[in-house]
Each structure stands twice: as structure tokens, then as C-alpha cells.
Amino acid sequence: MKSKITVLCFCLLLFTLALASLLKPDTVFSEKENRYLAEKPTFSISSLLDGSYTADYETYLSDQFPLRDGWIRLQSRNEQLLGKREINGVYLANHQYLIEKPDRAVFESEQAFRNLEALSAFVHAQAARPEIRSVQVAAVPSASQILTDQLPPFASPYSEAGFLASVRDAVGENHYTDVAAALASHCREAIYYRTDHHWTSLGAFYGYQAWAEAAGLTPRRQDAFTVKTVTDSFYGTVQAKVNLPVAPDTMEIFEPKGSFSCRVTFNGTDTIQDGLYDWSALSIRDKYRFYLGGNQALADVQSSASDEGTLLIIKDSFANCFVPFAAGHFSRILVVDLRHFNGDLRQLIQENSVSHILILYQTSFLAQEPSVARLAQAAE
Secondary structure (H helix, E strand, O other), rough: HHOOOOOHHHHHHHHHHHHHHHHOOOOOOEOOOEEEEOOOOOOOHHHHHHHHHHHHHHHHHOOOOOHHHHHHHHHHEEEEHOOEEOOOOOOOOEEEEEEEEOHHHOOOOHHHHHHHHHHHHHHHHHHHOOOOEEEEEEEEEOOOHHHHOOOOOOOOOOOHHHHHHHHHHHHHHHHHEEEHHHHHOOOOOOOOOOOOOOOOOHHHHOOOOOOHHHOHHHHHHHHHHHEEEEEEOOHHHHHHHHHOOOOOOOEEEEEEEOOOOOEEEEOOOOOEOOEEHHHHHHOOOOOHHOOOOOOOEOOOOOOOOOOOEEEEEEEEEHHHHHHHHHHOOEEEEEOOOOOOOOOHHHHHHHHOOOOOEEEEHHHHHHHHHHHHHHHHHHOO
């Protein structure tokens, strides 16, 4: 009798979930994971035969599953109770750090090879122009490469050292900022968030010092800033992947001492932000958008800093909390995100008298993001 009741309850659960899945409207964007969720794939005979339709449909069902966040937490909690220290590609590390495991396929892909070729062509083409005083590439390693003391026992993440060496070889020693070395020397400090994949403002500060020195600038010391906490309730995208209860992160800003002002114009329009921070973002889940207002196609930053020329930063989201440090050297900074920028990059450089260029990406993003390959067009 008990077995029949168990089977009946299980069948009822499956029926309820199936019905809920059919009736529930698709969720377009997950605020918790800060990403767009998979849409229902379009059926075709060719996609069915090559297997892409079933693979895409499986991803769609996973993303649109009813009560998805709750099921993720339940699964993660069960695996944690079984003693697992790696769940859904995330290490449950020491001191409540949640550290993403690098994907070997990302760094050994054809896309990574194309991106390195485009990066090399762009850097050498721009460095050859007499008006360009500095071209630097800064690749920020993932937390797993720097916070090795925090990793659980027997964790063996893929080493990004080979890819970083390839970046150095592609652009040349004089155009490579060794961010990995700068961060490694401060590995016991809070340079990465515990719940998110980004570096903290402190990590960005050490990256800034390494870049400024490589670019021929005089880096500011930490005592030139006043460090202020803006929130102590930040949960990042890595926490969303496992949905386990951990303590939230603290977000900080480094305010320059003395008189300093800034304003930002977004995407060549009349949308202007007073200062480098979007304070309204602190009231939403994606609090990292606080830095520079998130990922914009083009941000034109103008400050009261001493004029070293015009700096162009080509970047992913890791640069958003980096820009405030660079703003202390340049009265104008153009910040371009190639994922959203549809303009002519070469024309942008020429028309705005760019004197310094920085390409700043996280390693995995530099390897896998298709828009990076567009740099080759600006090298022609």
C-alpha cells in the first residue's frame, strides 16, 4: 500500500510540474543570474537530425523549469550534505568563497585563437601610429588562479597560465600588463568577491597600479583615496549558480582625496550621469551595475583630472570599477564594450585624438567572446 501511495505521489508531482511548465509564461531575463534565459527553439528537420534541436530544447527546459531557483538550491544543498565541494562548476571554497571552475574548452577553442590573432593585429597597428603613446592589454585571471589558498582540498582548476602566455606573446612584452602578478602579490586580501566572479574595487586598484606603471604613468598610492562602503548586501552571479545561503559581499568605492568631479555621457546621446556611479543600482539584485551604470556600448567620461590625453578602454564588465582610477589621469576616457558598440572603432580613435589605449578583459571572456575578433577590422 505504501509503495502504491509513493508511486501515486510521484506521478502526481510529475504531472503537476509538466502542467506548470506548459502554463507558465517564459521568463526572458533572470535578474538573479544576470543573464537572458533560453527561448524555445524553432523546430526543423535539419536541427533535429544534427542534434542541435534536442540540445537547445534541453537547455530551454532547464532555464524555464518552474520554481527553478528553489530546485537549484535543493540540489546544491543535497550535494553539499553529501560532502561535495564542487557543484554546478563552482567550488565551495574556504571562508564562504564561491569560486567558478575554468572551462578548458574555452581557452583551447577556435574562437580563442581568432581572438588572439585579432588582438595582436590591433595592438601592433595602433602602436605603430605616432600619435598613440601607449597600448596595453590587461587580462584579469579568474579567482581560481589567484585565490589558491581558498580552494577546497584536491581542487585542480584548469591553469590559465598558458593562455596568459599566449596573450603576452601575441601583443609583445611592451604592450602586456601583468595583472596576474600584481594580484598574486595581494592574494590574501579581498581582491575578488566571494559570491561573484568580478574583482573588487581593491583588486581593480592593484590592477590599475600595474597598468599605470606599464603605460608610463605615475600610479597613485592607496592613501590618495578614501575607501567607502556603499553596500554590504551584494550577492553576485556565482552565488546564483548554486543558490546556497552564504554571507553577502561588501562593495566599496575609492574616492580621490581633494577636489575631483566627473560626468558620463552614454552612447552619444543626452543621457548624462553625474559621477561614475549609478546609485540607484544599489536597490536591485544586480548591484554591480552601480559601477559606471553597467555595460554600455559607449561611455564618454569627462573629468577634472590633469590632462594626459584621451584614453580609450576596450573592455568587458571588469573595467567598470577600474575606470574611476584611470579617471584621475585623463580628462577624457572613452569606454567601449564591443558586445554592444556598432560604430567604427578606427574612426572613433582618429576623430577623438586618442593617445592611450587599454584593452581590459577577464581571461575567459577574452578567449570566448566573439566580438573581440572585431578588433581585426580596426587594424586594417
